[in-house]
Amino acid sequence: MFFMPQLTQRTRTGTFIAFSILIALAICILDTQFPLGVADGVLYVALVLIGLLARDHRLILGGAIAGTILGIFGFFISPPGAELWMVIVNRGLSIFVIWMTAYLCLWQQRSEKKIQEAHDKLDLRVKERTAELNETNRKLDREKQFVLLHKEIAVAANESCPMEETMALCLQHICNHAGWPVGHLYLPADRDSCLLVPTTxxxxxxxxxxxxxxxxxxxxxxxxxxxxxxxxxxxxxPEWIIDVTQDPNFPRARLAENIGVKAGFAFPLLIEKKVGGIMEFFSSKSAEPDGEMLEVMAQVGTQLGRVIERRHAQEDEEKLLRSLRERVKELSCMYQTAHLVNTSKTMNEVFQKLDSIIVPSFQYPEITRVRITSNGETFLSNDFHESSWKLSETIRVRGKSRGQLEIFYIEDQPILDEGPFLREERQLLQGLVHLLGVASEHKEAEEEVLRSREQLRNLYHRLELVREDERTHIAREVHDELAQVLTTLKLELSLMVKKLGPEPPGLQYQAQLLLELIDNTIQTVKKIVMDLRPPILDELGLNEAIEWQGKEFEEKTGIACELDLEEDLEHLTPKCATTVFRIFQETLTNVVRHAKASKINIELTRKDGMLVLCLKDDGIGVSEDQIENPRSLGILGMRERAIELGGQFQIEGTQGKGTVVTIRIPEGLHDHSNPD
Structure with missing residues (x-):
């Protein structure tokens, strides 16, 4: 091992065996050269040590066996030397040393083997743990990338940017994280459609x-x-295609020889459980499905679904706001039209101003024109000319056609519910013609009522004039004829009584009764004449007539009258004086009947070019219902008398605090023919 590190295990084993044989031969030769007792076989331990060097237990055992055999063999071949027992002991000790060394070498080798096995196991465990750690780090890095992607998508999805910008940014983030070069968005044609249309x-x-x-x-x-x-x-x-060029259900791959992409995956943008859009991504190389990525993309699709949902909400809000603006314009149009009807005297006045109200209530006011025909008359918007884009409705009054209301767009616009017009605009037009029809009917009815009222007022004034003339005529006839006759009868009867003398007494008594009866009749005639037409009104004027009537009223009713009459009112026309006096009389009558008053203040003045008669009592007052009650004929009569002269009649009352009646007659009705 130390001498030939480049050799294989088998070569090394053979080398150690050869080396052991050489050593054994050398020791054996030495053993034959030395006498017994000197060469005792201990050197054969070298064979065991060579096995130890070879790290082969077989060589160790072989060396021990060979050393033992050669030691015994040397006992026989070595020259004689020491004593036999000593030689045997030495040889035995040599063999013991050989086997003891072999045992120790085997034990050491076994220990080293265990240590090596433990070391190998530790290395293997370290490698496994290292691999696991590397895999965990790889997964952790990928999870971090996915978390970062989620964060980037969440930030982009929650920014108040247009949907197009948000989606483009999210496509870029996903492509960067996935390492894929192409990302694209498909959207449904509309919310309820399943047809997918490509976006840009x-x-x-x-x-x-x-x-x-x-x-x-x-x-x-x-x-x-x-x-x-x-x-x-x-x-x-989410779906994955390993190679779109080989997939039978990828029609875009058949539209060009080389579309430049291979692998692809797509995932839905979910609004709850409904697909609101689809993102697709492509790589230029084929790739096996990545389940972990698809799972993450499914979560991303849920996040991005909120962007689509927010876009839908914004569209709904914009649509609602547009609708509300249109409805507000329509309601404003109806309100302004109703106000115009209420403030206009005639329908022609309404039709002349109506286009300025209708035009702003339509979608395109700048190109809207109006034409109204009614009872043969035509009313047009400024710069009016016809076009093929129009709405029209018939104005009907009591079920009969009276004209038409037509709305024109003088330029072409996108097609909506009814040509370029909205359904609500048709409804607005129908509402307008209905309102105009009802208004026309009401105006005609009002005009008829006004004509009837004017006729009734004229009739009333004529009747009052006739009645006043008749009163004057009757008063004059009674005064001139009946009063003269009664006066003559009284004179003749007085002469007759004087001629009769004291006898006979019965006849004298009857004559006195007749004189008294004639006197009473004369007073009654005078009273009738004063009630019909007080001569004082014609002879002395309004002030004296009011003063006389006030005293008469106080004497008859016990209600105190305080008079404050302005001087220099004698130049009033007879009609004006009569009207004021008759209203004054009617007011006194109402005080007696209803007021339960103890005092009345009467004031006659000039103020702001008007002749003003004001009567104020301290009675129980009068309510608004009583004032407006059409059965209050006295109040109606007084008001009509004042209106006939262009004046005003006003009555105010507070429960428990009395009533105030005020009559104002234009001062221009005074008679200035008298130079005084």
Whole structure:
């Protein structure tokens, strides 16, 4: 071993055997040359030691046996020397030493073998542990890479970037971690479709090298089950193809002689359990399936599914916001139209302004034009001209056609529900024509009511005028005719009584009764005349008439009247004076009937170009319902009298705090013909 380290084990064993033979021969020769007692065979131990050097237990045993035999043989061939017993003892001790040495050598060899075996086992264990550690480190490194990939994907997925940017970044991260040069995204044609359409979202390590595959992929939509993405669409799980050029279900490989890719895998982007998209990756070399990578990609697909879900949520939100904006515009249009109807006097006024409300409520206000026809009249938007893109609805009043409302787009737009128009815009148009029809019906009814009211008011005023004239005529006739007759009767009867003398007494008594009856009748006639038309109103004016009526009212009812009358009001027209006086009389009548007052303040003044009569009592007051009650004929009559002269009638009351009646008549109705 030490002398010939390059020899094989068999050659080394043969060498040691030859060497042992030479040593044995040399010792044997020496043994024959020395007498017994000198050469005692101890040198044959060298044969055992040579076996030890050879590290071969067979050589050790062989050396011991050979040494023993040669020692015994030397006893016979060596020249005589010492005494026999001494020679035998020496030879026996030599043999003992040989075997003791052999035993020790065998024991040492066995110990070394055990140590070597233990060392070999330790080396093997160290190698195994090292291999396990290396494998663990490799797996740990890969897990770290996968964790890093998850982190990068999670960060990218949670950033508020457009979906296209996020997906492109994720494709790059996955390709970098997998060491694959191509990544691409397929998406469903729409949310409810199973047809997969290619996107323009890629990661390409070399654009030129993979340009053919990119062109083919972007032109190849895939049905479910067709191609790698189609298989993933059906299974909902990651799929792997070892060599796409040899796979019968990879149609893109047949569209070009060399598409530049071999192995491929794809995984779904899941929204809950629904496939929202598919990412595919390709290598330029064939590769066996990597289950661990596919498992990680399945988890990545769940993360990226949230990006698709967020995109869907954003689309839903944008769609909802667009819809809400459209609905707000439509509601605003309806509200503004209703407001316009309520604030306009005629429908023509509504139609003239309606286009400014309708145009902003449609999708494209800048190209929207409106045409309204009603009762033979046409109302157009500014810069109006017809086009083939229009919506129209008929305006109906009481079931009969009265016109049309037409909306035009003067430029072509994308096709939607009804040409370029939305379904909601048709509904808006239907709502508008219904509103306009109802408004037209109401306006016509209002105009009819106004005409009827005007006719009734004119009739009322005519009746009041006739009644006032009739009162004046009756009062004049009673005053001029009946009063004169009664006065004449009284004078004649007085003369007759004087002529009769004291006799007969019965006739004198009857005559006095007749005189008293005539006097009472004259007073009654005067009262009737004053009630019908107080002469004081025509002779002395409104102030004196109100003052006289107030005193009469106080004497009859016991309700105190405080008068505050402005002077210089005698130049009012008879009609104005009569109207104010009649309202004053009606107010006093209402105080007696309803107010339960103890005092009334009467004020007649000029203010802001108006003649103002204000009456305030301290009675129980009047409620709003009583004021607005259509059966309150007295209040209606007073209001109509004031309106006839262009004036205002106002009544206010608070429960328990009295009532205030105010009449305002334009001062321009005064009679200025009198220079005084």
């Amino acid at each position: 979202i890629w990661y390409l390590e070399d654009d030129t090298r993979f340009s053919t595959f990119r062109i083919i992929s972007e032109a190849t939509p895939l049905e479910p089950g067709v191609g790698l993405p189609g298989r993933v669409m059906v299974s909902g799980k």
